[in-house]
């Protein structure tokens with residue numbers, strides 16, 4: 636993985652580059668998010684899940700929000716994945732992790748999560764997220780990178796969600812030793 640403020644001029648299209656999403660990326664990010672979350676919508680038999688209901692204006696507002704850390708993954712010039720960290724007081728929500736269907740299984744989500752955890756502000760003590768209760772592969776992935784289930788809730792579509800948390804110890808790197816940057 637390499638992180639950079641701007642993409643290299645002649646980026647290797649095979650190399651994933653993680654960098655901040657900016658307002659001009661909002662359209663592409665919404666396209667990737669919608670393509671990614673169709674799988675979850677089909678799993679739960681509803682298109683009303685929040686990542687699919689989100690509008691371009693809402694996504695753009697998140698990118699512009701100083702309390703949000705929006706990251707994208709690029710393969711060459713193509714945006715293929717994204718994730719957002721939403722900071723509130725001493726907690727950060729990891730939200731909207733999405734990877735384009737044809738680029739899955741090569742570690743892009745892992746790199747996005749690793750990069751986001753490396754950006755956690757010093758005041759944050761807990762990183763949390765919700766995941767679909769029937770999304771076994773997602774839940775297993777989050778467990779492997781140090782998240783533990785702490786409760787359940789339902790989203791607006793009535794989908795059962797598991798709430799997972801990962802504590803952040805002051806002075807220690809937040810990314811677990813199992814989270815490694817894949818090349």
Ligand SMILES: CC(C)(COP(=O)(O)OP(=O)(O)OC[C@H]1O[C@@H](n2cnc3c(N)ncnc32)[C@H](O)[C@@H]1OP(=O)(O)O)[C@@H](O)C(=O)NCCC(=O)NCCS
Pocket residue numbers: 671672674675731732733734735738739740741742743744745746765766767770772773776779
């Ligand atoms: C979940 C998602 C982001 C994973 O993206 P990805 O780039 O393919 O994931 P990675 O290649 O980084 O794999 C991450 C881990 O999950 C595992 N994994 C990924 N997809 C899997 C699948 N379909 N079945 C089983 N395991 C899977 C990988 O083996 C890997 O495990 P490891 O890191 O211990 O080796 C992607 O499938 C997606 O966008 N899904 C739809 C949206 C979604 O569900 N987002 C999460 C909401 S909580």
